Structures are given as structure tokens and as C-alpha cells.
Amino acid sequence: MAKPVQIEVWNPNGKYRVVSTKSMPGTRWINLLIEQDCRLEICTEKKTILSVEDILALIGDRCDGVIGQLTEDWGETLFSALSRAGGKAFSNMAVGYNNVDVEAANKYGVAVGNTPGVLTETTAELAASLSLAAARRIVEADEFMRAGKYEGWLPHLFVGNLLKGQTVGVIGAGRIGSAYARMMIEGFKMNLIYYDLYQATRLEKFVTAYGQFLKASGEQPVTWKRAASMEEVLREADVISLHPILDKTTYHLVNKERLAMMKKEAILVNCSRGPVVDEVALVEHLRENPMFRVGLDVFEDEPYMKPGLADMKNAVVVPHIASASKWTREGMATLAALNVLGKIKGYPVWGNPNSVDAFLNENSQPPAACPSIVNSKTLGLPVSKL
Numbered sequence: 001m002a003k004p005v006q007i008e009v010w011n012p013n014g015k016y017r018v019v020s021t022k023s024m025p026g027t028r029w030i031n032l033l034i035e036q037d038c039r040l041e042i043c044t045e046k047k048t049i050l051s052v053e054d055i056l057a058l059i060g061d062r063c064d065g066v067i068g069q070l071t072e073d074w075g076e077t078l079f080s081a082l083s084r085a086g087g088k089a090f091s092n093m094a095v096g097y098n099n100v101d102v103e104a105a106n107k108y109g110v111a112v113g114n115t116p117g118v119l120t121e122t123t124a125e126l127a128a129s130l131s132l133a134a135a136r137r138i139v140e141a142d143e144f145m146r147a148g149k150y151e152g153w154l155p156h157l158f159v160g161n162l163l164k165g166q167t168v169g170v171i172g173a174g175r176i177g178s179a180y181a182r183m184m185i186e187g188f189k190m191n192l193i194y195y196d197l198y199q200a201t202r203l204e205k206f207v208t209a210y211g212q213f214l215k216a217s218g219e220q221p222v223t224w225k226r227a228a229s230m231e232e233v234l235r236e237a238d239v240i241s242l243h244p245i246l247d248k249t250t251y252h253l254v255n256k257e258r259l260a261m262m263k264k265e266a267i268l269v270n271c272s273r274g275p276v277v278d279e280v281a282l283v284e285h286l287r288e289n290p291m292f293r294v295g296l297d298v299f300e301d302e303p304y305m306k307p308g309l310a311d312m313k314n315a316v317v318v319p320h321i322a323s324a325s326k327w328t329r330e331g332m333a334t335l336a337a338l339n340v341l342g343k344i345k346g347y348p349v350w351g352n353p354n355s356v357d358a359f360l361n362e363n364s365q366p367p368a369a370c371p372s373i374v375n376s377k378t379l380g381l382p383v384s385k386l
């Protein structure tokens with residue numbers, strides 16, 4: 001028997017029962033749901049990560065849809081319970097959905113939503129911040145100052161890497177990887193090498209055009225190369241940022257052997273998912289190569305770090321905050337709520353999940369569509385003609 005969990009209720013007499021497993025930023029998402037006849041129940045339990053049992057209790061006997069979080073294990077147990085409760089919609093408040101067993105959702109006919117696009121620039125900015133923090137040893141220098149160790153300017157004090165003219169490597173040049181690449185290329189005049197299963201045509205055109213602009217201004221043009229293998233990126237780049245999805249093809253993509261291929265003074269940034277990097281091998285590599293640096297937003301055993309990582313001066317670590325800007329987090333909440341609402345209302349699926357701005361405009365009603373449903377084809381959901 002599942003234990004009851006604490007909730008806050010909005011619009012108690014609403015026709016459709018929607019559950020959010022967490023409180024989310026902003027109020028637009030709440031208003032959009034209650035204006036459309038939803039009774040909204042927000043879990044207010046203090047613990048950070050809800051267990052499957054907690055979520056079962058939240059779903060209860062009747063539930064039309066759930067907005068959930070990337071820390072939750074959405075598999076067979078939860079989708080069968082949601083389906084028994086009459087639910088047809090679930091949305092992660094995240095673009096990544098490796099915590100969701102989509103096949104199980106398909107089996108129970110539950111639509112699975114995610115929140116692409118609204119976090120692209122915010123996440124890329126954090127990857128750029130980690131790249132700079134690692135290159136210029138900002139965290140080490142900050143700790144040094146606060147410890148009262150600064151006695152005056154010295155020629156060797158916290159010497160780091162100049163990015164201009166170096167090569168930025170991107171593994172997974174999708175929405176976020178491409179946005180990060182553009183920031184590093186335009187901001188620091190870096191050359192690009194990338195690896196992806198697909199050609200990043202728009203990114204290539206951007207670098208070509210920017211290179212021509214620099215050349216016309218009498219400056220060294222930037223260049224791009226699509227690598228034939230990931231190893232090529234690892235060998236050639238000075239700063240490498242990881243932006244693929246997490247699946248079985250990307251699990252431990254960066255392992256002991258591949259770390260050994262990287263330049264001794266390279267910088268590795270991970271804002272994708274922790275298990276993309278073999279963190280035990282990374283700690284060993286950081287220990288043996290003090291000039292190698294990393295910037296990590298995600299960890300293999302989140303929320304924990306592998307033993308030794310916290311002691312590494314050449315690592316900058318932050319707690320999975322890459323999408324944490326106010327605008328983005330409020331937008332993610334809106335997209336997740338609209339995915340669930342749209343499915344409950346029988347709306348079609350938005351035609352282009354990479355272009356979700358229409359849903360984020362606070363001054364107009366959002367389109368009558370689900371912004372992004374990852375299993376829409378399998379479920380045979382209609383596509384919006386808007």
C-alpha cells in the first residue's frame with residue numbers, strides 16, 4: 001500500500017486531475033492548467049528525489065496526466081499505474097528523457113512529453129561558462145583569494161589557456177551542441193571540429209560565413225571540420241564539450257582509452273548526462289594529468305561524485321544547473337504542462353519541436369497543440385497544421 005504524500009491543490013473542482021511531482025518555477029503553467037478545467041495537485045514533500053512508491057501514491061486511483069522530473073524512474077510500474085488511473089499523458093520537465101522507458105509508455109498508450117528548445121541557449125551558456133572557468137582556473141583563483149593567500153601580482157600566478165585560435169570540439173552537435181559551438185567560435189574565434197551522427201549544416205554555414213567576415217576584416221578566418229570519428233575530435237581539439245543524448249550508444253563514450261587520446265592540456269566539459277563519461281577513469285586521468293581540466297555539470301551517480309573527484313583542483317563542478325535561468329525554467333514548466341494539457345484535451349502534436357517559441361509568449365494564448373511528444377509517431381498522434 002503506497003504511503004500518502006503531501007500535496008497542494010489548485011482548482012479543486014477541476015474536471016481533469018493533473019499531478020506535478022514537484023513545484024516548478026513561475027505561475028503561468030499553473031494558470032494555463034487551471035483555466036482549462038484541471039484540478040492541479042503539486043507534491044510538496046520535502047525530499048529531493050521521489051521514489052516510485054511516492055509517485056504511485058500521487059497517481060492514486062484516478063489521474064489524467066503527470067508532470068515529472070528527470071530524477072524519477074518512469075518505467076513499467078508507473079506507466080501501468082497511470083494507465084489504470086485513466087491517464088494518457090506524462091511529461092518530463094527536461095529535454096533529456098533517459099529516465100523514461102518510452103517502450104513501457106508505448107505499451108500503455110501514454111504520451112511522453114519533453115521540453116526542447118527553451119533551454120538550448122541557457123545550457124550552452126553554462127557549458128561556455130565551464131569552459132572559461134576551466135581554461136582560466138577561476139574557481140581555484142577564487143578559493144585562493146578567499147583563503148587570504150594573495151600577496152601581490154606574480155608572473156606565474158594562475159596561468160591558464162588562451163582560447164583564441166584554438167580548436168573547440170563538439171560531440172553531439174544538435175540544438176545545444178551547435179549553440180555552444182557558435183558561442184565559442186564567435187566569442188573567442190576558435191576553430192571547430194565536431195562529431196555527430198548527422199551533418200550540422202546550419203552550424204557549418206555559420207562558421208563559413210563568420211570565417212569570411214573575419215577574413216574580409218583582415219583577421220585570421222575561423223574554420224570547421226566534421227570529423228569522421230569521435231576519436232578525431234578527441235585528438236585534435238583543445239576544448240571538448242559533450243552534448244549527445246544519453247542512450248546505449250553514448251554510455252561511457254569518454255572512457256580511459258579515449259581520455260588518453262586527448263591533449264595533455266585539453267579541457268573537457270560535460271553538460272549532457274553523467275554516464276556519458278566514465279567518471280572513475282576521469283578521476284584517475286585528472287590525477288595523472290594536472291594540466292588537463294574538466295568542467296562538469298552532470299555526474300555518473302548523481303547526486304554523488306565518484307571518490308576523489310571533489311579533491312581535484314583541475315575540476316570545476318556544479319550541481320546540474322545548466323538550464324537554470326529563470327526564463328528557461330519557467331518555460332520548461334510551461335512546455336511540460338502544455339504537453340500534458342494538450343494530450344488530455346485531444347490536441348494534435350506541434351509540427352516542429354525545435355521551434356516552440358509560440359508556446360512561450362506570455363502575452364498570447366498558446367497554440368492548441370502539445371509542444372513536444374517524443375512517442376507521437378508510435379502512438380499515431382495527429383500533427384498540428386497550425
Ligand SMILES: NC(=O)c1ccc[n+]([C@@H]2O[C@H](COP(=O)([O-])OP(=O)(O)OC[C@H]3O[C@@H](n4cnc5c(N)ncnc54)[C@H](O)[C@@H]3O)[C@@H](O)[C@H]2O)c1
Binds near residue numbers: 097196244246250
Ligand atoms: N545539464 C543539463 O542541465 C542539460 C540541459 C539540457 C539538456 N541536457 C542534455 O543534453 C542532451 C542534448 O540536448 P539537445 O536539446 O541538444 O538534443 P538534440 O537532440 O538536439 O542533440 C543531441 C545530438 O546528439 C547526437 N547524437 C546522438 N547519439 C550520438 C552519438 N552516439 N554520437 C554522437 N552524437 C550523437 C544527435 O544526433 C543530436 O544531434 C539532452 O538529451 C540532455 O540529456 C542537459
Ligand SMILES: O=C(O)[C@H](O)CO
Binds near residue numbers: 070
Ligand atoms: O535534460 C534536461 O533538460 C536537463 O538535464 C535539465 O534541464
